[in-house]
Structures are given as C-alpha cells and as structure tokens.
Amino acid sequence: MKAADAPIAPAIVEQASHWLMLQWGGELDDEQRQRFIDWQAADPEHVRAWRRLEHLQGTLAGVPAHTASAVLREQPDARRRQTLKLLSLLLVAGGSGYLAHAQLPWREAMADLRSGTGERLQRTLADGSRLSLNSGSAVNIRYSERERRIQLLTGQLLLDSGRDAAGRPLIVETAAGEIQALGTRFSVYEVDGGSQVELYEGELELRPRHAAPSRLLAGQRRWFSADHNAAVGQADPNAAAWSEGKLIAERMPLGDFLQELSRHRPGVLRCDPAVADLPLTGVFPLADTDRVLVALQQSLPVEVHRLTRYWVTVKQR
Template structure:
C-alpha cells in the first residue's frame, strides 16, 4: 500500500497543465514563479508534482520521431478529450502528447502503478494480493471492511482470500464490476472493454442494466460497451507475463508483435505481407528484438532494428 493517497482529479489536471507548460519550453519567468507558488499552496500539489517527476522518465524516453505516430494513434475518447483540453491550456504540441501516451495521467492519479516494461506484486491488504502488468494503474478503496480496486489502466492478477468481517473483493474496470470472495483471476482493461480470466475459485460480474454473470475456474469473460458478455475458456498460459514470458499458441505475427510492444517504449512495425503468419512457442517478454529474431529461422521474415525504439518486421527477400 502506498504511503500517501492519490491526489484528487482536479489537482492531477492542474499538475499536468503546469508540467506540460514548463516542459514545452514556452513558459516565461512569471509562469515558473506562478508554478512555484502553486506548489507552495498545498501539500497535495507537491505530492502530485512528485508523482509527475517519478513517472516523467517514460515521457523523456520517447524520441521526437515517435511523437507524430503517438498523436495519430487512437486513444480512449474520454482521456483524449481531457488531455487535448489540458494541452490547449498549456500550449504544448505534438511531442507533449507523445509523452502522455507513454506516461499517462492514470499513473499520476493512481495508488499503485507500473511503467512500461515494469511488473509489480503487492500485498495490499490481509488476504488480497495484486500483481500489476506493464503500464498499469489502479486506485485502492480499503477503508473499513471494504476491499475495492478501481483498475484505471492495464492488467492485473488478483489473488483474493475471504477474511472474517471483510467485504468481498470488488474490482471496477469501468465496464463492469467483478466481485470475488476466494478466487485467483486476472483483469485487463482496454478502451473498448475488459477481459476477465478466472483460474481458481469463482467470481461474479455486475454490469449496469444487465443480469449478473458468474464465472468459475477455467472460464474467461470479455465485455464492453453495450454488447453482451462473451464466454470462453481461460488459458493459464496467459499468466506467463508474471515470469517475464509470453506463450503463443497459433498466434498471428501482428498480434504477437502487439503483445511485445506493450512491454517496451517505441514501436514495432509489421509489414502487412507477413502480418498473418502463424506462430507458436515460448518467448522472452522483455526483449522484443530477441523474441522476433527467434522466429527468423521458422518464418520467411527479416527483423531490423532501426533505432532502439523502432523494430521493423518485413518479408525475407530471396
């Protein structure tokens, strides 16, 4: 559990506005003094600023050449609207937007978070352990008997055990609420919806206006928007990320590349001519170049590293 509560959303937005203004290089002496005065007004301001400094390393790792690609990529509509308003206020341009794509506001507002390529396991309460995957963020609600998690971004593995006097674990994904007494399950949140996999015990999924869905060990539920809930078989090998591995079973090459890309800063481009090639195997999750090059003997592809931030997968010539 963190030593300080996450700043309020209003303070988060103010801190972001000040940060991008100063990082843009457009701020004058008066604005810098005004920022210092804002920091001195309230300890919550300083806490928000400290969190920005701690996650800013991800933004600084994004080269300018990637800024345009980041700006053009689709983003969660709500977050995009908020950030564009903030960026307009701050006068920051494309490079600033790219920074937010790689150091998103959810991490600033979170009680627990991970950077890109980072994974973290935390015992947050008696009988409740959470493992965060790369680029994930969550808030905790642990007052009294409550054991609540609000997943803001990314993916978590939850191990929950019942405790006398404690409420069931409650995980809000923004697309529905998962309730669990004794269970081991993972949840991934995306802009389009969420995916829930149950590996031990059972859980209940609550969605506004729809009947409660139950899921037991070995089941996976996908849900989002106004669509119904899709029920599939849960694959325990999906949890290989905990050990820094990825287990691919007849995956498309472009899907494999996207999976690796979530663990690194930069881009992986796959030529459409080879995007549909299929692969299976166990690969390192934290070294995308090594994982892709391991496919060269088996698939007609060539993997080229243009910079540390850009990997290109093309058809092999000749």
C-alpha cells in the same frame, strides 16, 4: 468558454491551495474554520475556486468528492505536493477539460501503484491478496471498513484474492463495471473499450454498469463493456504468463504476438500485413524483447527492420 470554466487568478489559487493543505493536515480548529468561512464570503471568486478545487481533487483521487480529502490526506507528503501543484495549474488554466474524469491522462500518473513500459510489479495487499501488474498498468487501492476495492485505471492485473477476516467483499472496478471476487484467481485486461476477464480458480460476479450481471466459473473467460456482455469462452492459461516474465504462444498469429510484445518495449513495433497471419509457437522472455525479435528471424521467414531502436518493423524475408 463558460464563466464557470474561466481561469482563476493565481493569487486566489494560492489562497485556495493554502486552505486545502490545512485540510489535508487534519481537522481545522474553530478559529481556522471561521477564517475559512470568512475567506469564502469575501469574494464569489473564492467560492468558485474552492468548489472547482474540490471537484478536481475528487477526480484525481478517483473517489467521490466528499471522500477525496480523506484519501489525499493519507498520501505521502511528496505525492500531496505533486497533487497540489497539478491542481493549481488546472485552476489557473481554466477550461472544461477538468470535468472529463475518464479522459484525464494524469489519473495514471497519480495512481497508487503503476508500472512503466516493460515493468511488471507484484504486491501483497493488507488482506493477503496477491496483486500483479502487467507492463503499462495502473491501479488505485481503496480498502475501507465496508469493502476492499481495486480500481484498474489502465492495463492488466492478476489477482489472487485473500480471505478477509471481516468478510468484506473484494471488488475490481473498471471503466466497464465491477468484478466481485469469490475466493478466486483471475486476470482483468482493459482492451477494445471493455474488460477481458480470465478466471482460473473460484467464481466471479461480473456487473457491467448498464447491463445485467452474470456469473463466471473457473476455466471461463468473458469480455464485457458498460452495456454489453460477450459470449463466455474458455480461459487461456497462457494469458497470465506475463506475471512470470514470459510470453507464451501456441499457434498465435504473428501480428497478435507482436502487438502483445509491443506492450513490453518502448517505441513502435509494427508487423507487415503480409506476415501477420503466420502461426507462432514458443515461450519467450519478456525481459529481453530484442532477443525475442532475433528468435523470430530464426524460426519464421521474417526479417526485423530497424529504422531506429524505437521504430521496428517485422517484414517478410
């Protein structure tokens, strides 16, 4: 382990946490600022703890380090306490894992808005935009004087963009890049290492991190990764039916259907390869996935085998 990644003594972590809470509470007065400077100068370990704490809070906030304190300062007290506890544990534990921003499993847990398995959320944002989250999704909402930004951390969202009186651009950020809305209704789904965009109204600009930008028109869909744009296809109007609590299939292969259904129920839902290509058509309620499985047995030559409630396999009858 590198020296910079070595664990930090709990007593120093407690002191650094004290200074962080003071900063989250607002600007330090002159006396506090001088005491903070003296504390850092007293021991190189104090400096190392503080620098690492700054980096960690920026990572958890999902914003650049220099704005992380301001973002976390605005959060409710309960969330700030939760964040501080997590930061302290990471400082004591040490290791270079804290640098892996994109792989931090707690980014979703600390998100501004998140949905659990089988849960779908709808919110009206400050600018009038209507945001829906599919099952198992998480976003951060970062509105500033310059822009309106929504960070999709995992899962899928549907956005009806509002018109902003200040003319600020509305951007959805994913691991693959940015999507700028131009008076639109569209969905974004994190899948296969990239972002699947379905555009129903208006126009979008797609900006992969390491590839040329492109425009998407109403009725079009496109998958893109950080360095690649796939071919433009036709948007699937049924792809957003989840926002109304429905899963719509039109000659959808059973394997694909069950993969989508599995997002809305806990545990494991498997499909026997022998029946994975069976075509399925119908409208199914996401609120009762057990009922959906019963319906499959009535409409297809399949049987549902339950090892437990949380381990289900659909096999050939």
